[in-house]
């Protein structure tokens with residue numbers, strides 16, 4: 001099901017333009033209108049899901065499968081692509097700005113200017129006790 005107020009659902013319904021790269025029964029992929037790097041793609045499920053928690057696990061797996069196909073295509077293409085990043089923002093704190101799950105596929109090359117910024121303290125490695133305690137907290141939530 002699509003959602004009337006969703007810009008990505010508008011693209012799925014053909015009510016908003018997109019530079020389409022891939023479509024199948026479950027997902028579509030198109031060019032990001034604000035590319036971080038040239039060739040930046042988005043893969044979205046056809047069914048509206050605001051967050052990962054709302055997304056069927058099979059549909060999530062399919063997004064990754066399509067992402068892999070597109071990564072192969074980017075590497076084969078004439079676009080500059082020496083590497084690939086997949087990025088998925090789930091929630092405002094993670095940088096999600098469109099609330100329809102989307103997987104970014106980013107072709108990368110040395111000197112492209114994009115990168116991840118690590119927080120202060122990143123180089124102070126946590127001890128094994130800390131890692132074990134964190135692992136236990138997450139295991140309890142599984």
Ligand SMILES: [Zn+2]
Pocket residue numbers: 002003006007008009010047048049099100
């Ligand atoms: Zn939507």
